[in-house]
Amino acid sequence: MCVVCDPEKLDDAGCLGAPDLVVEILSPGDNKRELKNKYEVYEESGIKEYWVIHPSEQTLLIYTLVGGRYQSSRLFVSGDVVESSCIAGFKLNLEDIFEG
Template sequence: MAIPNEKEKYSYADYLTWNEGERLELIDGKIFNMSPIPSRRHQQVLRELSTAFSVFLREKDCEVFFAPFDVRLLADNKRDDDINNVVQPDLSIVCDKEKLDDKGCKGAPDMIIEILSPSSVKLDRWKKYQLYEKAGVHEYWIVDPINNSVEIHLLIDAQYKFQGVFTKDDTISVNLFPDFKLDLNRIFA
């Protein structure tokens, strides 16, 4: 079914009726198109991050998911008709199994990683930043595959606190998993 242009605010129930081939997200009930498809470089960085987290989490209680994977935010105790925020982060790490269902994640993942592309910079750095902060995502990384950098934000007292920008030469810790060290040279190889 094609997406109607008549509504001012859409819900997850609307989202479920749309064409599966279209890559869309909902933020505050507004549609955001995720086209075009990610670049080869974007996919390489996503693969390396996904592999590193998957290997580390193999023996842990958390799971890593990569797009397409629906994350319904600010959805606690809400019906599909009342959920207005559905995103597909590049990587989502979920430690609370109660939030997982056959449709994806209902509630805030513990950590989200977005990989910038030219068409997503404003969305990832502003709209999603605000949404993830409001929803209670503990750790938010913005990865820039062009400049080989990772920007880290941690949720402290319900607000994101900037932790720094790290580059290809750095090895960084994941706040959620202090014993996990990530060599960015390997990620951006």
């Protein structure tokens, strides 16, 4: 999933330039090389935040672009409330997404 905050970046074909936020929900088939490649592409493209959700582990890691390089958050777990640095006022209680 990706989030674009600037409507000027959108046209009929999609997003012009990098989205502000990409959220990836890992599946059992995801491999480390694929994740590393995405991390590098997203960082180079200037995506402000990259969230990696691991459903079976019930964890979230947030990478935030600072000075052109990603800095990682601590590992968030079910029950933590996380906030986006690029979407003002957006908060997510991880317990809500890991229920079930």
